[in-house]
Amino acid sequence: MHVSSDNILKQVADRYGERLYWHIRRLVVSHDDAEDALQETFIKVFTKASTFRGDDSNLEAWCYRIATNEALQVLRKRVKLFQSLDTLGGELSSMVAGESAPDASRSQVLFQQAVMQLSTTQRVVFNLRYYDDLSYGQIARITGKSDNSLRTNYHYAVQKIKDYLKDNAI
């Protein structure tokens, strides 16, 4: 069945738009960067719509995959050449405080800062599993990692967050 690029983009925006925005935002922290990355995601969805083959669950994974790549692309611009994205933890942590609403609770800010201490893979897996309630199967399709590796990453992510919160007295 042929579906036009406009139709696919509309479907994606209606069904996953807000979730994609928040997924990107959790990774890049800055609202402006999240907006740019979301727009780039939609452009990619539009231009590559003709190459998409699959059903609704594949569409969701496909969109998340594009959005994740765009978010990581934003993060790559913040590091020097050959520097790992994992070194951004401190910077992202400070950004969380800067981007938070004036009336945001300290525990919410601290929780996001704890998430920012995770490695990039752990952060992606944790966010997709915890916030977006995606199954390991879906996350595997998005990240290209094996089920076992995802479970391990999630387990360590939860442990690291707990430790961080404990160290910072929550």
Next chain:
Amino acid sequence: MKEFDKTITGLPYLEGPGYVKELVERCSENASAQSVRANRFARPWIYAVSGIAAAAVLVCALTFSLHRNALSPMDAFLASLTDTEVSMIDELPIEEIPEYYYQ
């Protein structure tokens, strides 16, 4: 069963659901418009670049051909000379070089 208390896992950011919904619509419209525009601009560019490349190839081919034709009598003349005669030409004053006789 979630591992953390719901009260601490909420995002501390300012943007509310209504704002994000509008933002998604705006991004979607922009993306659609930008992609269509990029496509519309890309096609004439492809035609223009292909046209210029074809014209360049044609001009090169014609120039080479004309150049070859222009040199043909001289080539023929030089080919008819022996090595000694060619080296003698080297010693001729400019006005005596056969090429100038032809003009």
